Amino acid sequence: MKSNYDILVIGGGPAGALAAKTAAEAGNSVCIIEKRPAIGTPVRCAEGIGKELLKEYIKPDPRWISAEIERARLIAPNGTSVSLEQDRAGNEVGYVLDRKVFDRELVWQAAEAGADVVVKTRAIAPIMENGAVRGAKVLSAGMPADIRAEVVLAADGTEAQFARWAGLDTTVPLREMMSCAQYLMTDIDIDAGSTDFYLGNEIAPEGYLWVFPKGDRTANVGIGITGRKSRDGSRAKDYLDRFVAKNFPDGKTIEAIAGGVPVCRPLACTVADGLMVIGDAARVVDPITGGGIGNAMYTGRLAAQVASRCIERGNCSKEALMPYDTEWRASRMGTILERNYKVKEYFITLDDAKLNTLADSIASISLKEFSVSALIKELIKRNPKMLLELKALRDTLV
Numbered sequence: 001m002k003s004n005y006d007i008l009v010i011g012g013g014p015a016g017a018l019a020a021k022t023a024a025e026a027g028n029s030v031c032i033i034e035k036r037p038a039i040g041t042p043v044r045c046a047e048g049i050g051k052e053l054l055k056e057y058i059k060p061d062p063r064w065i066s067a068e069i070e071r072a073r074l075i076a077p078n079g080t081s082v083s084l085e086q087d088r089a090g091n092e093v094g095y096v097l098d099r100k101v102f103d104r105e106l107v108w109q110a111a112e113a114g115a116d117v118v119v120k121t122r123a124i125a126p127i128m129e130n131g132a133v134r135g136a137k138v139l140s141a142g143m144p145a146d147i148r149a150e151v152v153l154a155a156d157g158t159e160a161q162f163a164r165w166a167g168l169d170t171t172v173p174l175r176e177m178m179s180c181a182q183y184l185m186t187d188i189d190i191d192a193g194s195t196d197f198y199l200g201n202e203i204a205p206e207g208y209l210w211v212f213p214k215g216d217r218t219a220n221v222g223i224g225i226t227g228r229k230s231r232d233g234s235r236a237k238d239y240l241d242r243f244v245a246k247n248f249p250d251g252k253t254i255e256a257i258a259g260g261v262p263v264c265r266p267l268a269c270t271v272a273d274g275l276m277v278i279g280d281a282a283r284v285v286d287p288i289t290g291g292g293i294g295n296a297m298y299t300g301r302l303a304a305q306v307a308s309r310c311i312e313r314g315n316c317s318k319e320a321l322m323p324y325d326t327e328w329r330a331s332r333m334g335t336i337l338e339r340n341y342k343v344k345e346y347f348i349t350l351d352d353a354k355l356n357t358l359a360d361s362i363a364s365i366s367l368k369e370f371s372v373s374a375l376i377k378e379l380i381k382r383n384p385k386m387l388l389e390l391k392a393l394r395d396t397l398v
């Protein structure tokens, strides 16, 4: 580790790794620091990702793919299931990754491109000069050090501490922090080709419970709740334990994790003088699916491209870095984030009876034959009592 780089990346998750790789490939001197002793341990994730999305960043490799997924199923409180066999572009659904190996592979690729990778090194404060970020104060294997850089990319995940220390507002409203718990379970009966999402306020208030296959009779079984309705004091883990006891009484738990997923809108601004915020730290997790791996890689790569241009021109001011912020907001990812935020706000208003009604209607429709607006029109025809809710959904989606 040197004391001076073009680009310093804080955090060795997918956002940081893609950023470091892209920046190093563009010819910058790059350092990526990770506070934990090893990359990919532990990872808080259900590990699902769309096939086409993944392929935009890395060639799929069986070393870090646990399962191939043919369909996603939404299961209503009454048990009705709606199966989505393909994504909207007609591609097969996705993979469940082995994130421990996947994250290491991404960081290894960054190292291969020329980035210095330093573990057991925690950023503890930004180096600030005249209001601009000029690097980070770190504790490296317990020893204090300064690492200076033209641009710092903050990829430190949900806590988003670095951006906050640098003066950005990273607050997540309490009701928009999804509280999660997950078990890696084995000896359970599952559909190995399907990622299943269980909906309903008894199962997962204002959230959902998931079963993502990881191999033979093995799956990530997890839950995320936002909790306004769990007034009896139950936590995410309590709901998960009840589901597991009922559905997988003979299953064995191999690993347990807990964490938070921000299902809020992205940061109001993701750049400052000498600083760019990427991945979960920028709050770009999809508020509906909780998926953030793809968006982390997208923002990491884009930020590194913009930073490289700014370094070449010798101007890393907020104004010069702003095209990163503007571009991701205008991108497909930015549009989907905004739309899905509104859809999430809509869905959490539905009680179990309405979820059942919707699922019963959709289950009897061939989804492939309908555009979104035609589907909603059909649902209104079948469920006149839900006219107002469905009109609100149509206004959000169309």
Ligand SMILES: Cc1cc2nc3c(=O)[nH]c(=O)nc-3n(C[C@H](O)[C@H](O)[C@H](O)COP(=O)(O)OP(=O)(O)OC[C@H]3O[C@@H](n4cnc5c(N)ncnc54)[C@H](O)[C@@H]3O)c2cc1C
Binding pocket: 010, 011, 012, 013, 014, 015, 016, 033, 034, 035, 036, 040, 044, 045, 046, 047, 048, 049, 121, 122, 123, 124, 155, 156, 157, 158, 161, 180, 181, 182, 222, 258, 259, 260, 261, 278, 279, 280, 281, 285, 290, 291, 292, 293, 294, 296
């Ligand atoms: C329970 C759960 C289930 C999920 N399931 C899915 C899923 O199925 N599919 C999906 O796409 N997404 C899922 N997500 C979200 C996904 O895990 C994240 O969106 C993704 O990991 C974001 O990548 P990142 O690089 O931004 O952050 P992270 O992967 O969180 O990486 C941040 C890194 O920064 C390091 N760090 C933090 N602070 C410092 C510091 N001060 N100094 C140095 N290093 C630091 C951390 O140790 C960490 O390694 C899930 C999240 C949770 C909590």
